[in-house]
Amino acid sequence: MLYDSTKPFHTYVDAKAGTVDRAIFADQAIYEMELERIFARAWNFMCHESQIPKAGDFFLSFIGEESVIATRDKKGELQVLLNSCRHRGNAVCRAEMGNARSFLCTYHGWTYGLDGQLIGVPGYKDFYHEQLDKSQWGLVKAGKVASYKGFVFATMDPEAPDLDEYLGPVGRLGLDLMAEKGDVVAVEGVQKNLIGCNWKLAVDNLYDWYHVQISHASSTMSGYSRPLVPAVVDEGAPKPPQQNQQMLHRVLLGDYGHGISGPRRSPEMREYQQLVGDKIEPLNDDRWRDEPAAKAALGEAGADTRGHPNIFPNLWVASGGTQLSLRLPRGPGQCEIWWFTLVPRDMPKETRDLRIMRANHTFGPAGMLEQDDGENWDQSTRATRGPIAQRYPLNFAMNLGLGEPTVTADGVRYIDTHINEHAQLWTYRAWAEWMDADNWADLKKSRTPTPVGAV
Ligand code: FES
Ligand SMILES: [Fe+2]
Numbered sequence: 001m002l003y004d005s006t007k008p009f010h011t012y013v014d015a016k017a018g019t020v021d022r023a024i025f026a027d028q029a030i031y032e033m034e035l036e037r038i039f040a041r042a043w044n045f046m047c048h049e050s051q052i053p054k055a056g057d058f059f060l061s062f063i064g065e066e067s068v069i070a071t072r073d074k075k076g077e078l079q080v081l082l083n084s085c086r087h088r089g090n091a092v093c094r095a096e097m098g099n100a101r102s103f104l105c106t107y108h109g110w111t112y113g114l115d116g117q118l119i120g121v122p123g124y125k126d127f128y129h130e131q132l133d134k135s136q137w138g139l140v141k142a143g144k145v146a147s148y149k150g151f152v153f154a155t156m157d158p159e160a161p162d163l164d165e166y167l168g169p170v171g172r173l174g175l176d177l178m179a180e181k182g183d184v185v186a187v188e189g190v191q192k193n194l195i196g197c198n199w200k201l202a203v204d205n206l207y208d209w210y211h212v213q214i215s216h217a218s219s220t221m222s223g224y225s226r227p228l229v230p231a232v233v234d235e236g237a238p239k240p241p242q243q244n245q246q247m248l249h250r251v252l253l254g255d256y257g258h259g260i261s262g263p264r265r266s267p268e269m270r271e272y273q274q275l276v277g278d279k280i281e282p283l284n285d286d287r288w289r290d291e292p293a294a295k296a297a298l299g300e301a302g303a304d305t306r307g308h309p310n311i312f313p314n315l316w317v318a319s320g321g322t323q324l325s326l327r328l329p330r331g332p333g334q335c336e337i338w339w340f341t342l343v344p345r346d347m348p349k350e351t352r353d354l355r356i357m358r359a360n361h362t363f364g365p366a367g368m369l370e371q372d373d374g375e376n377w378d379q380s381t382r383a384t385r386g387p388i389a390q391r392y393p394l395n396f397a398m399n400l401g402l403g404e405p406t407v408t409a410d411g412v413r414y415i416d417t418h419i420n421e422h423a424q425l426w427t428y429r430a431w432a433e434w435m436d437a438d439n440w441a442d443l444k445k446s447r448t449p450t451p452v453g454a455v
Contacts, residue, residue, distance in 0.1 A: 003027040009435035013428045018397030018421070020428050025198040025384040030435075031332040038313050038434050039064030041443075042256075043144075043153040043166050045315040045326060046070035046080060048342060050150065050185035056099045056114060062328050062336075063156060068142070069093050069103070070152055073114040080142035080154035081116045092139065096190070103139075116141050148172065149179035159440040167311065169412045170254025170450075173302045174309025177260075178321035180294040182344035187356055191339040191364035197377030198384070199314060199335040200431065202327040205373055206308045206316045207261040207423040209249065210398070215376060219368045224361070234279040241268040250305050251403065251415040251422045253450055256443075257430025261423035262307020264416065270304065282351045300408040310423075312430060323359050333381050339364045396425040403455040413450055422455050 003023055012021040024030055040063065047059040047070050058071035060083065067083035069092075083091050085105040092103040092112060102119065103112045111120030116139035121132060143158035153163055160166065167175070178184060195202065205211070219225045232240075243266060250264035265273075265286065273286055280287075288294055289303060298305070309317040316325040326338040341359040343352050363370045383389050399420035405413040415422060429448060437443035 003029045005029075009432040010429075013425075013432040014393070015425060015429045018395065018400040018425055019393035020396055020425075021393050022384040022390050024428075024431070025201060025381060026332055026390070028332055031329070033435060034329065035064040037437070038431070039329065041155065041157045041160065041434070041440065042313055043146075043155045043160060043163055043311075044313075045311065045324070046145075046152040046154050048150055048184075048186040048324075048340065049078075049147055049152055050342075051097060052078075052152075054099065056101060057097075058093065058095075058100055058114075059097045060093060060095070062326075063154070064329055067091060067093075068154065069139075070145075070154070071100075071114050077115075078145045078147060078152055079115055080145045081112070082140035084140070085110055086118065086137045086139065110137075112139050148175055150184070151175050151179070157440060161440070161444070166256060168255030168258065168450075169299075169301075169410075170252045170260060170309075171256075171258040171311050173252065173298065173305070173412075174254075174258060174260055174311055174317050176294075176297045176302065177305065177309060178317050178324070178342060180291075180297045181288050181321055182346070184342040185345045187341040187343060187359075191360070193337055193365040194330065195335050195337055195374045195377060196333055197335050197374070197381040198332055199327045199329040200428075201377045201380055202335050202337065202373075203310060203314055203316070203427060204424045205377065206310055206318070206325075207259065207421075207427070209246070209262055209307075209419050210421070211373075211376070215372045216369055219372065222368075224368050231281040231284055232276055232279045233281050234276075237276045237279040238272070240272050241266070243269065247418040249417055249419055250301075250307055251417065251420060252301060252305070252412070253415075253423065253426045253455065255450065256447065257312030257427055257434070258310065259312075259423040259426050260305055260307050260309040261420070262305075265304035265306055282354070299410055299412060301412040301414045305414075310427070312427070313434075319359060319362065322355055323363065325363065333385075335377075337364075337370070396421045396428065400425070401454055405451065405453070405455070413452070415455065426455070 012024050044063045046061045051059045052072050055072050055074050055076055058069050061068050061070050069081045069083050071079050073079050083093050085092050087110050088107055090105050090107040092105045109122040113119045118134040118137045142154040143156050145154045146163040148163055245263055248264050248266055252260040314327040318325050324340040328336040330336050341356055343355055403415040403417055403422045405415050407413050433447045437446055
């Protein structure tokens with residue numbers, strides 16, 4: 001089925017049957033509507049505050065396909081500005097990050113302050129006869145900018161709910177799984193590469209623990225992939241409990257399409273980690289979760305959640321809270337993947353180096369895992385285009401109808417089960433709601449609340 005403007009988007013995602021139409025991964029018109037109805041409306045991740053600590057610091061990011069400058073103005077306030085001169089549209093900032101006093105357009109020289117104000121126009125007196133109202137021709141500013149525990153987000157839509165409300169408990173928990181590790185800072189440099197896939201397939205995969213054994217078999221055979229059961233550095237340490245990790249998963253389905261899905265820590269594993277203490281290999285050390293502040297932030301549902309969070313639409317909190325990945329749309333068949341690595345500020349150099357080395361060798365263009373994943377997404381995307389393939393939807397029905405939520409005392413719902421596809425289907429369902437809604441008021445009214453019963 002190709003895009004048919006008379007059919008609402010919820011007909012492309014059958015939540016009851018657990019199927020998704022292939023047109024949503026291939027169609028140019030649908031893609032263009034995503035840019036408008038999802039990216040131009042949502043809270044998009046910009047950067048981490050540690051990347052722009054001082055006045056004048058800036059970091060170039062994206063909202064959909066549009067370049068934006070995240071910066072700190074002279075007062076230290078966060079600003080997000082569309083990187084397009086109001087004269088002929090040229091980019092006013094080309095560097096990926098740095099420090100500036102102002103942004104000078106290299107075409108005709110209009111100059112903008114750190115808060116986006118137009119402050120300089122060559123020939124203002126002689127050519128414009130002082131008739132250009134500079135107050136009306138500043139850079140386009142984000143509708144709202146906010147930071148949650150150092151993670152900077154922006155929305156172009158002033159009607160969007162505030163960031164805290166947008167994230168809700170599941171989105172906040174997703175970020176807490178990184179933020180509560182301590183005072184984290186972004187490592188210099190962001191890895192960026194293009195993959196020939198639809199951005200949603202890359203998002204879908206972050207919840208996918210079904211593919212690991214097959215897709216990443218070579219990584220496991222080579223001894224590279226870390227087991228989920230914590231390794232210890234001391235041979236004499238007691239052995240970890242024997243568990244089938246594939247049967248120990250936890251899913252949280254959140255507001256506006258956020259989610260967390262993946263392994264959970266069992267009570268036996270929690271006890272074991274306490275028992276072996278410092279003998280746990282540092283990358284597997286989960287004991288930070290038991291610190292009082294982290295414990296309070298994570299709450300009952302988060303204490304043992306070791307799965308992958310996605311902040312809808314496209315921010316993955318990855319690698320056990322060590323990396324952030326953006327899945328940036330670049331057309332229906334192209335996705336630009338960004339990787340940020342974050343470490344606690346006071347981490348010993350040796351552990352920090354080890355963590356960065358792991359990050360570079362796991363994901364990104366040289367990553368053992370992403371090379372496997374990218375190939376699959378590329379082939380899946382190619383096979384969504386043909387008129388024959390288009391007649392057959394994709395299957396997201398694993399464990400459908402059997403995911404029973406547990407409700408915590410603070411009202412957060414989670415589903416403990418085995419490997420499943422609940423979060424993937426939840427993402428597509430939310431996607432359809434965003435696409436069908438005409439504006440924020442409509443989306444707030446029409447969205448499916450976090451499910452009460454089985455999903
Ligand atoms: S395009 Fe920027 S000054 Fe002309
Ligand atoms: Fe993978």
